[in-house]
Amino acid sequence: MSSHKLLCVVGIVALSIAFALPVFAQWDAGMEGYGQFRYMYSDSAEDSDFDARRVRVGWGGQVNEQGTTARVQFDIGDLLGNSDGEDVDLKDAWVMHPFTENWSTRLGFGSAEFGQDVPYSSSKRLPFERSMAARSFFPGERGLGALVTYAGPESSAVQLDLQVFDGMDEWHSINAFDDATSFLARLQYGFNDQGTIGASFMTSDIDVNFAQVAQGSGNSGADADVWGFHLLYDYANLGFRGEYFDGDWVDYKNSFNVYDADGWFAEVNYTPENSVVTPFYRYDEFGYSQNVAVAQKGGSAAEYVRHTVGVAYEPFANNRLTLQVEDIDAMGNEDTTVGVQWQVSYK
Numbered sequence: 398m399s400s401h402k403l404l405c406v407v408g409i410v411a412l413s414i415a416f417a418l419p420v421f422a423q424w425d426a427g428m429e430g431y432g433q434f435r436y437m438y439s440d441s442a443e444d445s446d447f448d449a450r451r452v453r454v455g456w457g458g459q460v461n462e463q464g465t466t467a468r469v470q471f472d473i474g475d476l477l478g479n480s481d482g483e484d485v486d487l488k489d490a491w492v493m494h495p496f497t498e499n500w501s502t503r504l505g506f507g508s509a510e511f512g513q514d515v516p517y518s519s520s521k522r523l524p525f526e527r528s529m530a531a532r533s534f535f536p537g538e539r540g541l542g543a544l545v546t547y548a549g550p551e552s553s554a555v556q557l558d559l560q561v562f563d564g565m566d567e568w569h570s571i572n573a574f575d576d577a578t579s580f581l582a583r584l585q586y587g588f589n590d591q592g593t594i595g596a597s598f599m600t601s602d603i604d605v606n607f608a609q610v611a612q613g614s615g616n617s618g619a620d621a622d623v624w625g626f627h628l629l630y631d632y633a634n635l636g637f638r639g640e641y642f643d644g645d646w647v648d649y650k651n652s653f654n655v656y657d658a659d660g661w662f663a664e665v666n667y668t669p670e671n672s673v674v675t676p677f678y679r680y681d682e683f684g685y686s687q688n689v690a691v692a693q694k695g696g697s698a699a700e701y702v703r704h705t706v707g708v709a710y711e712p713f714a715n716n717r718l719t720l721q722v723e724d725i726d727a728m729g730n731e732d733t734t735v736g737v738q739w740q741v742s743y744k
Contacts, residue, residue, distance in 0.1 A: 427456070427458075427744070428454060428743070429456065430453035430454045430470065430742070431451070431453050431520045431740060431741060431742040431743065432449065432452045432453070432474075432740065432741050433449070433450045433452075433474075433519070433525075433738055433740045434448070434738065434739050435447070435449075435450050435525070435737065435739075436737045436738075437734060437735070437736040438735045438736070439733075439734050440732055440733040440735075441731065441732040441733075442732075449474045449477035450474060450525070450738070451472055451474050451519060452472060452474040452476075452477065453470055453471070453472050453488065454470070454471050454472075455468060455470030455471065455488070456468070456469050456470075457469065457470070463494070463495075464495045465492065465493070465494045466493045466494075467491070467493070468507075469489060469490050470488040470490075471487055471488060472485070472486040472488050473485055474486075488539065489506065489507050489539075490507075491503050491504060491505030491506060491507045492504055492505055493544075499547055499549060499550075500545070500547055501545075501548075502544065502545050502546075503543070503544040503546070504543050504544075505541070506539060506540070506541045506566075507539060507540075507544070508538055509535055509538060509539065509540055509562070509581060509599070510544060510558045510560055510581065510583055511535060511581055511597045511623070512531075512583070512595070512597045512626075512627045512640050513595070513629060513638065513640055514528050514530075514627070514638075514640050514662070515531050515535045515538050523675065523679075523709050523719070524677070524705045524707065525719070525721055528640070528660065528661075528662035528679075528681040528683075529660060529681055529682070529701050529703065530640075530642040530659075530661060530662065530683040531640070531642070533646055533658070533660070533683055534623050534644065534646060534658070534660075535565055536565050536566075536568070537565050537567035537568075538565075539565070539566045540562035540563060540566055541562055541563050541566075542560060542561050542562025542579075543561055544558060544560040545559045545560075546558050554586055554588065555584075555585070555586055556583075556585045556586075556587075557582075557584050557585075558581070558582065558583040558585075559580075559581070560580070560581040560582075561578070561579070561580055561581075562578075562579050562581075563577055563579070564577025564578065564579050564601055564603060565579070565649075567649065568603065568647070568649045571649050571653075572606065573606050573652050573653060574603075574649070575604040575605055575606045576603075576604040577601055577602065577603040577604065578601070578602050579599055579600065579602075580599065580601075581597070581599040582597065582598050582599075583595060583596070583597040583598075584596055584597075591630060591631050591632065592629045592630035592631060592637075593627075594628050595626070595627050595628075596624070596625065596627075597624070597625040597626075597627070598622070598623070598624055598625070599622070599623045601619075601620070601621045601622075601647070602618070602620055603618055603619040603621065603647065603653055604617075605617055605618055605619070618653075619647055619654075619655045620655075621644065621645035621646075621647050621655055622644050623642060623643070623645065624642070624643050624644050625640060625641065625642050626641045627639065627641075628640075634667055634668050634670060635665065635666070635667050636666045636667070636668075637663070637664070637665050638664045639661070639662065639663040639664065640661060640662060641659070642658075642659060642660050642661065642683075643659040644658065644659075645658070646685050656686055657685065657686045658683065658685035659684060660681070660682055660683035660684065660701075661682065662679055662680065662681030662682075663679070663680055664677065664679035664680075665677065665678055673710060674708060674709070675709045675710075675711075676706075676707070676708045677706070677707055678704075678705065679703075679704075679705040680705075681702075681703050681705075682700065682701060682702045682703070683701045684699060684700035684701070685699055699728045700726075700728065701725075701728065702726045702727075703723055703724065703725045703726075704723065704724040705721060705723050706721070706722050707720055707721035708720055715742040715743065715744075716739070716740070716742075717739075717740045718738070718740075719737070720735075721735070721737075721738070722734070722735050723736075
């Protein structure tokens with residue numbers, strides 16, 4: 398995140414806190430977060446690496462009797478590796494307040510509440526990373542703005558989220574980016590305390606730096622819409638997660654060119670009775686049209702397909718050891734990766 402963006406975030410959160418009166422005098426927040434440490438081997442590269450993928454440190458919780466909550470979270474994983482990225486990455490900085498029994502508002506920097514895979518915490522996910530479709534349509538998973546949520550009575554289990562923010566955070570890291578406005582809507586319905594079904598929509602208006610355009614680097618702007626449908630269901634010891642994405646993929650690393658794209662994933666897991674072991678399998682794919690490099694070879698589309706199989710082992714509280722194998726076909730380039738991850742949560 399740029400220093401300008403960070404100052405904007407801090408300013409908005411500080412203003413929110415100021416309007417919250419002396420609520421933080423009642424806040425006794427403790428440190429929370431988690432760390433993920435991995436060993437990964439790639440068959441195509443014939444190489445292996447140790448990595449501190451995520452090391453999250455944060456503070457959050459309810460700050461007054463009126464229900465106001467606040468959260469600040471950073472990722473310091475780059476401090477432990479040789480990454481070219483920033484040493485400290487801001488992940489959350491927001492204040493949320495319930496104005497009625499059903500309506501609440503969140504202001505600040507946080508997750509884009511689209512579908513299920515995008516805002517789903519990486520500390521809970523069994524595969525190491527989000528689906529390729531989620532990572533492509535929503536790079537960085539976060540944005541700066543305002544979220545309004547309606548949660549119906551428990552008997553109806555209906556939830557509506559409306560969010561306005563300044564585009565995906567990763568878009569801001571490219572010189573060609575100038576400004577963006579995104580609107581997001583998500584409607585979900587929970588049933589029988591066993592699952593959730595829902596639909597999401599996001600539309601974005603992106604402006605590109607005119608100086609970059611004058612140099613012939615690409616478009617002067619982009620309009621992008623994304624639709625999504627998701628389903629979660631737990632039956633006995635069996636769990637299912639699935640999601641479909643369709644819309645405009647913004648190739649922000651290539652002067653914000655826009656391609657027609659879609660993708661989906663389906664994941665199943667099973668935890669035997671009284672067991673600390675959970676096997677899982679996920680299939681996910683992502684494809685987009687009009688890829689120039691592929692078209693020159695006689696094709697008109699690019700596709701990424703991945704099979705992920707693994708087993709998670711939780712020997713004691715707040716610890717999870719995961720073995721994962723991925724079979725990947727990325728536009729004809731095949732790879733098999735094997736990874737071991739140890740996750741430790743602290744609250």
